Amino acid sequence: MKPIPALPLQTSEWLNTANPLTLESLKGRVVLIEAFQMLCPGCVSHSLPQAQKARQIFSEGDLAVIGLHTVFEHHEAQGTRAALEAFLHEYRITFPVGIDVRDEGQRLPRTMQTYQMQGTPTTILIDRAGNLRKQKFGRDDDMLIGAEIMALVSESAVDLPDQVADSSSGPKSACDDNGCRIA
């Protein structure tokens, strides 16, 4: 099986960074993308703290950690830059966060559509060469994600395996302890 290049992120704005980020510009580093909504309980209690921990454990040179605000519900409450800024401030989230492009007439924002995400949180790992290596809806164990990131960090950019991690099967209903599923 061939490596699958990760599709470009489609973002309208970025917070916590002077310049907008692109996956292209992050090549050479492993990328952890945490897709979340600020009112998703499983994102707040589990996945964002996990991403913050990854930011502490791995070096900036090896791993880029970015958030992607993929709002697909409660747009009036969590759909503004001001709301997201307040949230990031209160939860002490300092890594760059992009806002997924709202697509008029569509329920899901653009990157969420392209990546066929099932809801939030969704954890994505991209290898140094820019290939999608993991996409998982719901929560993952800290030790597992630590091992998965390090496996990619340990690869050289020219030495890429070709398997692609599959998506998980997750819970069935809207928001639960694991996350907010697209119903």
Place this chain on the structure above:
Amino acid sequence: MKPIPALPLQTSEWLNTANPLTLESLKGRVVLIEAFQMLCPGCVSHSLPQAQKARQIFSEGDLAVIGLHTVFEHHEAQGTRAALEAFLHEYRITFPVGIDVRDEGQRLPRTMQTYQMQGTPTTILIDRAGNLRKQKFGRDDDMLIGAEIMALVSESAVDLPDQVADSSSGPKSACDDNGCRIA
């Protein structure tokens, strides 16, 4: 020392209840008031789950559990009814929640001022006769709050002690694990 009657709540709107609540109308029951902000991490992770647990453990006839949304920062993000509605929905909070009246030109909303709260979360206990018996900023242990509520539940409405619980000393800086202090 004389019992001190709890001052009236000043609210602009109520959610999760057909009719606005007043402390007067709740007399005869013990009242647990959880003052919170939807973007206060300590409220979300600790105090609101604690209030939800109290709602499960004590009977409606003995204990009224109500939330009070006391927004004193990030008004644009958490100051609308829509934002609060989305939050209550996602976090499965079903007890009545009043919105503290915003006071133009003042930082703190009205009930927060009257009660001289130090920040969020603030936990308040009112006895069956309507007296303020506890007001605490920051987080409390589950076993302690269970004992304190039951102590008040065990009193008859005509048999009231006259001590009044004091406020606690809390952490010193804005939002931390315990809550969001008025800086």
Place this chain on the structure above:
Amino acid sequence: MKPIPALPLQTSEWLNTANPLTLESLKGRVVLIEAFQMLCPGCVSHSLPQAQKARQIFSEGDLAVIGLHTVFEHHEAQGTRAALEAFLHEYRITFPVGIDVRDEGQRLPRTMQTYQMQGTPTTILIDRAGNLRKQKFGRDDDMLIGAEIMALVSESAVDLPDQVADSSSGPKSACDDNGCRIA
């Protein structure tokens, strides 16, 4: 229904106390008995810490907290005073602990038999007048036990309700997260 007097504890030794305790001598105070085994995971992770918290929250005058070492398995590993002493020392348990009398030819020690306990941990509450008011196998919520203890503390010794708390239905197999059931 009549109040049921709690049956006497049958103990061979006591640790953490100069003098052996009897329920008779504790009359006038509420008594929390935590029946445990030092190698029961649910006792170690949940019930003994809960008893320690109760010891901190309630006054000595209102509540006596005692442990009861009810060994019904692994006698060679946890059946000696030395083993229990080492355990209490390492886990910083300072309340009095009695050792349930081993009954030659019987699997269960004597108090465990008399109280018809289902396994460990078993939490027992006795009111100020010496009546059994709660006996529960498995783990209980901190807020609930705090409320239950305070309900008994709030009773005067001469003003006793006559209901008796029933035993719970617990998990089905030997040791699990909740405790060690007599299989």
Place this chain on the structure above:
Amino acid sequence: MKPIPALPLQTSEWLNTANPLTLESLKGRVVLIEAFQMLCPGCVSHSLPQAQKARQIFSEGDLAVIGLHTVFEHHEAQGTRAALEAFLHEYRITFPVGIDVRDEGQRLPRTMQTYQMQGTPTTILIDRAGNLRKQKFGRDDDMLIGAEIMALVSESAVDLPDQVADSSSGPKSACDDNGCRIA
């Protein structure tokens, strides 16, 4: 700096394995050694569950997980094979566990002496070539240990870096939340 070969384990008995293990026989695989005492609270609540999680996450072919019972206190309570067997049974620990050789006249058992361990828990990582790569007293984060194991798993046996992880500085007094230090 040269790689330092891990010194041989000195064990009197093994549980959970038909044949005694040696580091020599484990060459080619990464080895996680969890040195513990069954009455060390930090071992029970944190380090042994962490080793169990590592056993689940990594394959047997990549990682050997072994326990080492390094009793340096309370010999009468935790120094027998029967006590350890009961403990392993109740805590569902199924990976091989060796018993560090008791050294008459010495406080510390032999492997503990040779490795100059500071107490329990001590976590040790050995690479595929048999070199000591990490030795840490006290508790470690799950994500960190996951990453460290995977870094070693990703090395080929002939491609070894030469740095050696140093020991940590740990807490100062006997047993606390982190572990039991040799006082």
